[in-house]
Amino acid sequence: MPEVLKIQNLNFSYGPSAVLSDVSFTVSQGDYLALAGPNGAGKTTLIKVILGLEKKTSGSGQLLGEDIDKFKSWEKIGYLPQKIHTFNPLFPVSAQEVVSLGLLSKKKYPKILNLADRQKIKNTLDRLGTANLARRPINELSGGEQQKVFLARALVSQPQILILDEPSAALDPETRTNFFQLLAKLNQEQKLTIIIITHDTAYIGQYANKLLYLDKKVIFCGPLVDFCHSPDMEKYFGVFSQHLICHQHSSN
Amino acid sequence: MLIFDFWQYEFIQRAYLAGALIAILSATLGLFLVLRRLSLIGDGLSHVSFGAIALALFFGLYPFYLAVPLVLIASFFIFKLSEKSKMYGDSAIGIVSSVGIAAGVILASLSNGFNVDLLSYLFGNILAISQPELYLSLVLSGLVLVIILFFYNDLFSTTFDEAYAKISGIKTDRLNLLLISLTAITVVLAIKMVGIMLISALLILPATSALQIAKGFKVALMLSSAIAVFSVLSGLSLSFYANLPAGATIVMVNFLVFVFLFSWQKLRFNGH
Numbered sequence: 058m059p060e061v062l063k064i065q066n067l068n069f070s071y072g073p074s075a076v077l078s079d080v081s082f083t084v085s086q087g088d089y090l091a092l093a094g095p096n097g098a099g100k101t102t103l104i105k106v107i108l109g110l111e112k113k114t115s116g117s118g119q120l121l122g123e124d125i126d127k128f129k130s131w132e133k134i135g136y137l138p139q140k141i142h143t144f145n146p147l148f149p150v151s152a153q154e155v156v157s158l159g160l161l162s163k164k165k166y167p168k169i170l171n172l173a174d175r176q177k178i179k180n181t182l183d184r185l186g187t188a189n190l191a192r193r194p195i196n197e198l199s200g201g202e203q204q205k206v207f208l209a210r211a212l213v214s215q216p217q218i219l220i221l222d223e224p225s226a227a228l229d230p231e232t233r234t235n236f237f238q239l240l241a242k243l244n245q246e247q248k249l250t251i252i253i254i255t256h257d258t259a260y261i262g263q264y265a266n267k268l269l270y271l272d273k274k275v276i277f278c279g280p281l282v283d284f285c286h287s288p289d290m291e292k293y294f295g296v297f298s299q300h301l302i303c304h305q306h307s308s309n
Numbered sequence: 310m311l312i313f314d315f316w317q318y319e320f321i322q323r324a325y326l327a328g329a330l331i332a333i334l335s336a337t338l339g340l341f342l343v344l345r346r347l348s349l350i351g352d353g354l355s356h357v358s359f360g361a362i363a364l365a366l367f368f369g370l371y372p373f374y375l376a377v378p379l380v381l382i383a384s385f386f387i388f389k390l391s392e393k394s395k396m397y398g399d400s401a402i403g404i405v406s407s408v409g410i411a412a413g414v415i416l417a418s419l420s421n422g423f424n425v426d427l428l429s430y431l432f433g434n435i436l437a438i439s440q441p442e443l444y445l446s447l448v449l450s451g452l453v454l455v456i457i458l459f460f461y462n463d464l465f466s467t468t469f470d471e472a473y474a475k476i477s478g479i480k481t482d483r484l485n486l487l488l489i490s491l492t493a494i495t496v497v498l499a500i501k502m503v504g505i506m507l508i509s510a511l512l513i514l515p516a517t518s519a520l521q522i523a524k525g526f527k528v529a530l531m532l533s534s535a536i537a538v539f540s541v542l543s544g545l546s547l548s549f550y551a552n553l554p555a556g557a558t559i560v561m562v563n564f565l566v567f568v569f570l571f572s573w574q575k576l577r578f579n580g581h
Contacts, residue, residue, distance in 0.1 A: 134476070138470075145344055145469075149524055149525055150526050158466050158470070166459065167459055168462040
């Protein structure tokens with residue numbers, strides 16, 4: 058499978074304190090990469106650098122063959138941020154208007170939705186089982202429903218890569234399971250490349266095929282099978298977590 | 310005297326037309342500003358206008374011509390101070406605003422105190438809008454509305470979720486600068502209508518009233534403009550009949566609409 062993301066010797070620091078040090082890894086098309094690590098390990102910063110929200114200090118990166126600093130094909134990238142609840146609760150916006158942002162921001166000026174775009178919005182909401190929410194104000198939806206609407210916004214432009222930053226933090230166990238099953242389905246059926254920051258170790262094992270464990274530098278990067286046989290990883294994850302991930306992976 | 314009797318006067322026609330235009334303009338921009346928690350930027354820029362107008366009067370220049378560029382420069386400073394320095398937006402507004410007022414007071418004192426002209430800008434006089442000022446309002450309002458329509462979706466996206474807009478490839482920095490510059494032009498246009506002291510009410514009240522009941526963004530935009538136009542037209546009419554100052558009456562009508570919609574929303578919510 059071709060590489061869709063290649064990061065080489067990437068460094069990033071806030072002033073004198075290094076946040077990412079000599080980070081290198083690759084992601085291939087169709088991969089389901091789990092990005093794990095302790096708090097403050099630089100996971101969100103790494104995603105921000107990839108998405109152009111932060112400028113790297115040094116190193117290089119290529120996203121879909123383009124330099125990450127000059128990347129312009131944003132319609133090929135879907136993104137679900139960590140804090141979906143940061144939007145203004147007074148903002149009068151319906152679920153379908155939120156989803157339309159996933160298309161509008163990537164269109165050429167004057168950025169007007171056509172019939173095909175409206176159909177895409179409808180289809181995406183349908184696919185995620187949220188068609189009934191289309192006209193409802195986003196601030197009147199539950200946390201799980203909001204998360205699905207924001208996922209629809211990330212998917213509506215039919216991206217090649219979906220990047221998610223701790224998407225399950227605010228979800229109850231049942232909604233969380235459904236959410237991860239949905240991601241797995243998208244990955245398997247549509248070969249959507251997924252990069253996900255998560256602390257849900259059980260789900261990492263169940264669905265991801267690659268793991269990147271970060272603690273300011275790359276501690277482990279590779280297939281989960283290799284991780285399960287790595288004695289070095291035990292000290293980072295602990296016996297229990299490593300066992301849990303590997304058990305889920307082997308039983309999947 | 311009926312409203313139709315007033316209409317025969319050209320200065321009344323100019324007041325209604327310019328008032329309605331500025332109302333739509335300030336209500337549209339106001340919605341973006343209120344939702345981005347930048348409501349007080351209108352207040353800050355109006356204070357800068359005070360300094361700019363005092364400077365123009367000091368040198369015997371036409372205030373509009375000096376106020377537009379100076380307020381635009383001030384808006385640029387507010388933007389740069391809040392974006393590039395370790396400073397919150399409201400602090401940047403406070404700094405630029407107080408410098409504007411201080412400059413105005415010093416210039417007024419150098420020209421032997423506040424003259425009548427400067428005071429008229431403090432409280433506005435919509436009936437004194439001249440033909441050239443009406444044309445200038447028409448052109449600038451048209452320009453600002455066209456720009457808002459053209460960038461509507463980017464402004465919507467950035468207002469709702471700036472980080473996502475940035476990732477989507479929208480140049481949010483440029484857009485923020487555009488929004489603040491359009492606000493600067495609107496503030497200068499609105500000075501003649503309600504005066505420096507009351508401008509922020511035109512930006513904040515219609516938008517806040519609309520947000521009480523609107524369920525979608527486009528509805529909120531249209532409702533905000535409708536409330537602003539209604540308040541200006543009825544405020545002006547009321548000021549003729551009751552012999553009240555026009556600017557202050559417009560603001561009070563805006564406030565009454567807000568109180569009505571706020572109470573209605575509360576009653577409806579409690580009813581459920």
